[in-house]
Amino acid sequence: MYDVAIIGAGPGGAAAAVALGQLGITNVVLFDREGFPRHKTCGSGLSPNALKVLEKLNLLSEVKTKGYHINAVRIVTPGRREMVIKSDAAAIVCLREVFDHLLVQRAQALGVTLKTPFRADELLKDGDRVVGVRGFDGEELRAKVVLCADGANSIFSKDPRPKRSIATLMGWWDDFDFEPNRLDMIFDRSVAPLYGWLFPEGGRRVNIGICIDGQDESGEKTTKNLKALFQQFLQDHYATQLKTAKQVGKLRGHPIVYTTWIGHLTQPGSLFLGEAARLTHNATGEGISQAMESGVFAAEACARVLKEGQSEKKAWSWYTNQHRKRFTGAFLAGHALRAVVDSTLLDHVADAYNNPTVRRAVTRLLGSALAGSAVGVGEVKSALKEDRAA
Numbered sequence: 001m002y003d004v005a006i007i008g009a010g011p012g013g014a015a016a017a018v019a020l021g022q023l024g025i026t027n028v029v030l031f032d033r034e035g036f037p038r039h040k041t042c043g044s045g046l047s048p049n050a051l052k053v054l055e056k057l058n059l060l061s062e063v064k065t066k067g068y069h070i071n072a073v074r075i076v077t078p079g080r081r082e083m084v085i086k087s088d089a090a091a092i093v094c095l096r097e098v099f100d101h102l103l104v105q106r107a108q109a110l111g112v113t114l115k116t117p118f119r120a121d122e123l124l125k126d127g128d129r130v131v132g133v134r135g136f137d138g139e140e141l142r143a144k145v146v147l148c149a150d151g152a153n154s155i156f157s158k159d160p161r162p163k164r165s166i167a168t169l170m171g172w173w174d175d176f177d178f179e180p181n182r183l184d185m186i187f188d189r190s191v192a193p194l195y196g197w198l199f200p201e202g203g204r205r206v207n208i209g210i211c212i213d214g215q216d217e218s219g220e221k222t223t224k225n226l227k228a229l230f231q232q233f234l235q236d237h238y239a240t241q242l243k244t245a246k247q248v249g250k251l252r253g254h255p256i257v258y259t260t261w262i263g264h265l266t267q268p269g270s271l272f273l274g275e276a277a278r279l280t281h282n283a284t285g286e287g288i289s290q291a292m293e294s295g296v297f298a299a300e301a302c303a304r305v306l307k308e309g310q311s312e313k314k315a316w317s318w319y320t321n322q323h324r325k326r327f328t329g330a331f332l333a334g335h336a337l338r339a340v341v342d343s344t345l346l347d348h349v350a351d352a353y354n355n356p357t358v359r360r361a362v363t364r365l366l367g368s369a370l371a372g373s374a375v376g377v378g379e380v381k382s383a384l385k386e387d388r389a390a
């Protein structure tokens with residue numbers, strides 16, 4: 001019998017495993033249906049906030065060595081104005097193949113057992129209490145607590161609410177001429193209220209992608225042709241560089257599942273975390289830092305029960321509250337950001353960007369959006385007002 005079994009070794013599950021190890025709980029098994037290292041469709045961008053979590057997990061210096069450093073963001077507005085925002089709060093692009101493996105290796109070094117490939121098929125129950133996991137091959141493993149971190153297409157989630165998602169399509173190119181250490185966020189009307197991106201990965205390789213709302217206004221699955229939108233986006237923004245660049249592999253897409261009101265994170269004997277709990281940012285699609293933070297909260301909730309003898313009810317309610325306190329403000333602010341993407345606000349901001357007050361407000365807005373904290377759209381609006389009055 002394990003103390004904790006974790007389904008899914010993405011950033012959520014693996015961070016939970018590392019944090020459990022750090023708390024001295026090592027009778028832990030971490031499953032994944034895939035062997036590591038493994039690919040994951042992702043821009044692989046680690047925000048300043050993700051870097052803070054990595055520091056807690058004692059992995060920051062290694063990720064810094066393996067990743068590509070970003071210290072500027074080029075924003076293109078719907079009216080095709082440009083702002084280049086430099087930031088000391090650097091981000092890092094670290095390929096998921098490398099990054100997720102580093103987390104898993106760190107968990108192993110702390111004494112966690114990795115079991116791959118192991119595809120979890122069903123939760124074992126005693127009444128309504130989860131007591132373990134049955135694999136696709138019939139193998140059963142029992143644990144005092146089961147953490148479900150099986151990502152966007154979670155088969156274990158108990159959240160009855162309709163899924164809201166962001167649809168994505170992305171690709172990789174070599175021999176691509178890009179500005180060193182700078183990423184692009186392109187707020188093109190064709191993908192509003194979301195955006196397109198270019199993330200340099202190092203060498204001469206970039207990943208480029210677009211994300212759009214997965215639903216239309218009535219909540220039905222979008223009927224937009226993502227592939228046609230992407231081809232047009234590439235043509236409109238990167239035609240020159242793509243003439244000489246070479247595409248690497250196929251285009252890939254994957255949904256990003258989000259929520260605004262955090263809930264349905266617990267059941268007796270088990271917790272949901274990361275994207276299995278819909279913890280991504282609705283305006284940026286960021287999910288790595290949220291998944292890792294969620295993993296750290298899950299480890300702390302387990303320690304409350306397993307080490308401190310707190311009742312599960314109390315620990316699980318602490319777990320949900322931690323998430324609400326940490327993410328609800330940012331998720332609400334995400335909607336505010338979405339609401340202005342298709343307006344002329346970003347164009348006005350770009351026009352007024354030379355004004356130091358506007359520049360400061362935008363840097364804060366962008367920094368907080370990337371860091372997943374509350375975003376001051378209001379602050380930018382009042383800075384613009386001041387600029388007009390001056």
Ligand SMILES: Cc1cc2nc3c(=O)[nH]c(=O)nc-3n(C[C@H](O)[C@H](O)[C@H](O)COP(=O)(O)OP(=O)(O)OC[C@H]3O[C@@H](n4cnc5c(N)ncnc54)[C@H](O)[C@@H]3O)c2cc1C
Binds near residue numbers: 008013042120209275
């Ligand atoms: C195109 C795209 C670009 C993105 N770009 C960024 C970005 O630049 N920065 C950012 O922060 N976020 C980005 N995201 C979001 C980010 O990828 C996810 O939010 C994040 O990976 C969620 O982490 P997780 O650990 O919850 O789930 P995942 O990373 O999805 O990990 C889940 C794990 O569970 C395993 N699994 C699933 N089912 C089972 C099962 N039945 N049994 C055993 N194992 C199972 C999977 O193999 C996987 O390893 C992007 C997403 C997409 C689609």
